[in-house]
Amino acid sequence: MTAGSDHNHQAKQAVILSVDAMGGDQGPAAVIAGCNKSASKNPEIRFILHGPREELEPLVNRRKHLRERCEIRDAQGVVTMEDKPSHVVRHGKGTSMWSALDAVRNGEATVAVSCGNTGALMALSMIRLRKLPGVNRPAIAILWPSRNPQGFNVMLDVGADIRADEQDLLQYALMGTSYARNGMNLPRPRVGLLNVGTEEHKGRSELKEAYELISAQAGPAEFDFVGFVEGGDIPGDICDVIVTDGFTGNVAIKTGEGTASLIGDLLKEAFRYSPMSRIAALLALTSLRRLQKRIDPRTVNGGVFLGLNGTVVKSHGSADATGVSAAVKLAFQLAHSGFTDKLASRLAAATAPATPDPEAGGPDQREAGK
Amino acid sequence: MTAGSDHNHQAKQAVILSVDAMGGDQGPAAVIAGCNKSASKNPEIRFILHGPREELEPLVNRRKHLRERCEIRDAQGVVTMEDKPSHVVRHGKGTSMWSALDAVRNGEATVAVSCGNTGALMALSMIRLRKLPGVNRPAIAILWPSRNPQGFNVMLDVGADIRADEQDLLQYALMGTSYARNGMNLPRPRVGLLNVGTEEHKGRSELKEAYELISAQAGPAEFDFVGFVEGGDIPGDICDVIVTDGFTGNVAIKTGEGTASLIGDLLKEAFRYSPMSRIAALLALTSLRRLQKRIDPRTVNGGVFLGLNGTVVKSHGSADATGVSAAVKLAFQLAHSGFTDKLASRLAAATAPATPDPEAGGPDQREAGK
Numbered sequence A, B: 001m002t003a004g005s006d007h008n009h010q011a012k013q014a015v016i017l018s019v020d021a022m023g024g025d026q027g028p029a030a031v032i033a034g035c036n037k038s039a040s041k042n043p044e045i046r047f048i049l050h051g052p053r054e055e056l057e058p059l060v061n062r063r064k065h066l067r068e069r070c071e072i073r074d075a076q077g078v079v080t081m082e083d084k085p086s087h088v089v090r091h092g093k094g095t096s097m098w099s100a101l102d103a104v105r106n107g108e109a110t111v112a113v114s115c116g117n118t119g120a121l122m123a124l125s126m127i128r129l130r131k132l133p134g135v136n137r138p139a140i141a142i143l144w145p146s147r148n149p150q151g152f153n154v155m156l157d158v159g160a161d162i163r164a165d166e167q168d169l170l171q172y173a174l175m176g177t178s179y180a181r182n183g184m185n186l187p188r189p190r191v192g193l194l195n196v197g198t199e200e201h202k203g204r205s206e207l208k209e210a211y212e213l214i215s216a217q218a219g220p221a222e223f224d225f226v227g228f229v230e231g232g233d234i235p236g237d238i239c240d241v242i243v244t245d246g247f248t249g250n251v252a253i254k255t256g257e258g259t260a261s262l263i264g265d266l267l268k269e270a271f272r273y274s275p276m277s278r279i280a281a282l283l284a285l286t287s288l289r290r291l292q293k294r295i296d297p298r299t300v301n302g303g304v305f306l307g308l309n310g311t312v313v314k315s316h317g318s319a320d321a322t323g324v325s326a327a328v329k330l331a332f333q334l335a336h337s338g339f340t341d342k343l344a345s346r347l348a349a350a351t352a353p354a355t356p357d358p359e360a361g362g363p364d365q366r367e368a369g370k
Helices: A007-012 A027-041 A053-061 A085-091 A096-105 A118-129 A166-184 A205-218 A246-272 A275-283 A285-295 A321-336 A339-351 A362-369 B007-012 B027-041 B053-061 B085-091 B096-105 B118-129 B166-183 B205-218 B246-272 B275-283 B285-295 B321-336 B339-351 B362-369
Strands: A015-020 A045-051 A070-074 A111-114 A139-145 A152-156 A190-194 A224-229 A241-243 A303-306 A311-314 B015-020 B045-051 B070-074 B111-114 B139-145 B152-156 B190-194 B224-229 B241-243 B303-306 B311-314
Touching: A015 A027, A015 A096, A015 A321, A027 A045, A027 A053, A027 A321, A045 A053, A045 A096, A053 A070, A085 A118, A096 A111, A096 A118, A096 A311, A111 A321, A118 A303, A118 A311, A139 A166, A139 A246, A152 A166, A152 A246, A166 A190, A166 A205, A166 A241, A166 A303, A166 A321, A166 A339, A190 A205, A190 A246, A205 A224, A246 A275, A246 B246, A246 B285, A275 B275, A275 B285, A285 B246, A285 B275, A311 A321, A311 A339, A321 A339, B015 B027, B015 B096, B015 B321, B027 B045, B027 B053, B027 B321, B045 B053, B045 B096, B053 B070, B085 B118, B096 B111, B096 B118, B096 B311, B111 B321, B118 B303, B118 B311, B139 B166, B139 B246, B152 B166, B152 B246, B166 B190, B166 B205, B166 B241, B166 B303, B166 B321, B166 B339, B190 B205, B190 B246, B205 B224, B246 B275, B275 B285, B311 B321, B311 B339, B321 B339
Parallel strands: A015 A045, A015 A111, A045 A070, A111 A311, A152 A241, A190 A224, A190 A241, B015 B045, B015 B111, B045 B070, B111 B311, B152 B241, B190 B224, B190 B241
Antiparallel strands: A139 A152, A139 A303, A303 A311, B139 B152, B139 B303, B303 B311
16 A cells, blocks of 8 residues: 555656456457546546557557557456456466456555456455445445436445345445535535335334434434435435445435436437437437536446555446546546545544543443444 | 125126225325226226215215215214324224224225325234234335336335235235235236345345245245345336335335436436427427326335235325326225235135145144144
């Protein structure tokens, strides 16, 4: 890990990202095109690119923005979408994914980016980067189109783990607010805890307990807790961060994505229906493109793995240059803001009293509190 | 309950629906307008309408299709949206909701329709109609716009109970297929069990057990089991019935609804953006209306309570005449097909061997199997 001592100074220096060039559906050319796109817009970005040198070198050399700002680290192995996470953990040494994570592990970069196999990336991140002290379950956070001014809400966990107890949900709240603060520039994020809309919340006792824990941390951790929210609030504007377990979160986002995609297809169908509607589609092209851009998953490409010693941005496997560039932009912002270190100290502060006060029996509380 | 002995004969007779005229946001006028709409299209429908006679009588008398085919049953009390279910269970006697359910309890109708408070309606349905033998948790099933030829998939449970064990999930599969068969005319529904898209299904052991139970029942209960499905398959075309617990189901549909509503609003905004796009909107009006109709919740209005001695169709609280008419149409189809009785025998058959075979030790298995 790089020292987080002087971010103001650091901000003027280069920000180094560790990028796994392999494993995406569109191959290394799309990844390198995406990196080039980001590099051309942002003079501070530097890359360590991982993959077979003989494949990457010609692709990089064709890109003038990349050539000087990119180090290629040879890794001959590739993790495929079919590889089982357990297999990758045992035999993945020498792959570009392993190498990309190790550059973060060694402190050469604070954020890694990969388009590869999510399960393998999570499993490998866990063993190479290890969990932050006090974190039981790392989480995957995504951005979801919303009615909020920032255009997106943070939701976590969306599938790192299918279970979460009240302590995990509290940590998700802390990780999600830190992410919203550093990745989306929201100084005081509003957090909601996902539940169902019935009056009686019988069962699911962990939600009631998490409610109390998150309430208690809202003050010290400088966020607002809006309490229980429903599925309809994920794209809504009453909170910025939605906290849930990975099973519910995963089902919710996939239902939302599937429904959005169905509507998109029906819309296209509607515009093809008659000569009149075809003319209409032409006239509305600019407006429709703007709408598509707003809800295009490529422009918010990147699930972020939180709770590890280092941050990993998981880009969609099918990401093209635009998608990769969006993931790289997010990774840059997180690296630039010193997110990894800030998150670590935020989580450390939450497990200990904010201002240790020996007279108040702080250390004892600390023992008892966990 | 009416005898389900001769459905062919019954089909040519009147089908009586028990309708709670009160409790919706738009008042009894919208409910009666909806009933009238259905009555004008369908000569077989008869209604028992529940509510204050002095309010309902003038509204009914204005409607020529209703006057002759509608019995008003005076009930002065009204369950409001704010009433707690527990309060309604204790003090709800004399309300139109209670009266509507009692007409089903007494066998005057097999299906009840209400726009009222969902929690109260479920609680009251449980105590007035009681659970079917062998059913542990009744479920709420909804229709969700999908890529399937029938245009919709069935999903359950979407919030009757926040928990479901493997036996409950099996019953949901049986209830869902019976509903798809009788409510949507699908002779052999395909069932999917909702899960997350990771390879390792560690934890959530009830899902693995439900998988085995549902597999085993697919043959005797005449449905196809497609195995685990993901959130994206809820609006998809690989299955017709999606089985899940009420917590996950509730979050999923609300996320989907919220996302669809956000896209709709962004689309409207896009069409207002420039003079050109406003002209486009005018030209595309017919196509857009057709799209809206396809995904309009009003046209598939009605969650259905399954697993009770009688069927209850819950219409949206905000339903207008079109919405109420859609719920009435669904209630008619379910009543007409003898759904309540068919579901009861389907569930009874699943808990006993399909063809009792004394030599195979059937009765013993039956004891052990539950």
